[in-house]
Amino acid sequence: MLNQTPLNSFRTAVQAGELLITAEVAPPKGGDPTQMVKMAQTLKGRVHAINITDGSRAVLRMCSVVASAILVQQGIEPICQIACRDRNRIGLQADLMGAHAIGIRNILALTGDPVKAGDHVDAKSVFDLESVRLLQLVCKMNHGFDCNDQPLSDGATDLFIGAAVDPQSPSWSGLQRRFDRKLEAGAQFFQSQLITDFERLEKFMDQIAAGSGKPILAGIFLLKSAKNAQFINRCVPGVNIPQHIIDRLAQAKDPLEEGMKIAAEQVQMARQLCQGVHMMAVKREDLIAQILDLAGIPPLTNHSLPFQPVVGR
Template sequence: MTAAQLSSPPASPALHRWRKAAQSGQFLITAEVMPPKGGNPSHMVEMAQCLQPRVHAINITDGSRAVMRMSSLAAAAILLQHGIEPICQMACRDRNRIALQADLMGAYALGIRNILALTGDPVKAGDHPEARGVFDLESVRLLQLIRQLNHGFDINEKPLTDQPTDLFVGAAVDPQSRSWSGLQRRFERKLEAGAQFFQSQLISDFERLEKFMDQIAAGCDRPILAGIFLLKSAKNAQFINRCVPGVQIPQATIDRLAAATDPLLEGMKIAAEQVQAARQLCQGVHLMAVRREDLIPQILDLAGVAPVEAIADPVS
């Protein structure tokens, strides 16, 4: 067996289609799946397999909301073993620059090609508030670091003696940020640092998204994916308003959920309407349905979005 065979994942028509789809101008669909809280990944794999025909890639969270779960790197590698293409989130909160570089090179060696570069949620927000955050870097500098690795150099501009990486890297964006100038400055810095796609936070104000697309993202030639969140009930929407900074679910949406005979179904209809709205404004959607990932195919059906077609010639 050759070294290339040892380091490459099993061939699958579903692997490595994300970059091709993003660069070809297709309407992009990703979905978020959380790693397990424990050593058994079977539920995560089951959810990802359910979603695979409907999405270009599965986004694996990295300690989202500073809640402890299995390593995103390990979880992404497990999905890859099952022929499912992951986007591996990489947050700066828990790693210094040595660990970040080590994990990124390790991800590439395992066959992972897609990274979402994040600063990370504050430790105090999570289930281990006594932990110490690292934050040696933040997302812009992480993007710069990945660009260095892709060019064959570490963060200190020393050559990588065992080949460069080739990672397709994205970044987060929040079109609902209160500071418009800050949003523009941060977006431009991430573009300059090498972001190849952008995934938004949960979108509740589509007029604001349209303004962002027209005034800030216009002409950037990078896919923007609108974050679509499944609201399961009025109580769930109220929790989001209390606990998620920068998000304000409209009262009309909360009232609609409260009045519904089946609030979960109503939430699916709302998410489908938002997918349709996003389709008119940007190049893709990122779907989040915490603990109900199995409902995402039905949401896409309600939105009139056809299954994703696999690309037959995966990139090695």
């Protein structure tokens, strides 16, 4: 495993200015990764890389580094999410060095969801660092130093680091400040939270992200039903599914099929505004390829699409 060849197609696609497609797959809750691998395999040739979550919503799942390593063994390129909630700086650095050693190259640096949102509400949070300081730490490690500026005597890491962004944040000045800090800390790409307000995304792209030179991937979420959308509004902080989308799902003869159409429409809107999309289809990752087909996005193996923003939007 130490000789595992790193997978770098995502970094290459970023640098080539291609339209970027990523998707999210959750690690298993248990010791059997079969279902995770099965879902990830449905995405081969359709996405540049697959995000493996790290305790998303503070719900217990397999370690993201190990789950990502399993995908590397399958020839599937992961973006390994690393959150600060559960590890101090020693643990974070140890996991990052381990990730590099087993061929993981893409890291998404996150602060992490609060423990109270999850299924172990009595657990103790760490938060020794937060996402900006974690980005700075990865940059140091890529230059051959630990967080105390001591040399990494057995070699620097080579990690392509990204960050999360929420263009629908209610605080515009806070969004600007946080985005700028992550840029300065070394973020090479940004994946957004679930997007439903595309006018807000356009404003973000024009007024904040413009000139950054870093790709933004808009978060596109498959809503399976009106009930599913209502659950997300109720349980996921900072997300607001508009009532007209909920009504459309409620009135559909086949809500899942309608949800796929909505997601495809959103992919088409997003690709006019930013360099890519990040697809989320919880427990139905096998439908992502069909959504991309509906949106007119061909398989990557057949054709790599250049990013072509709308001029004068």
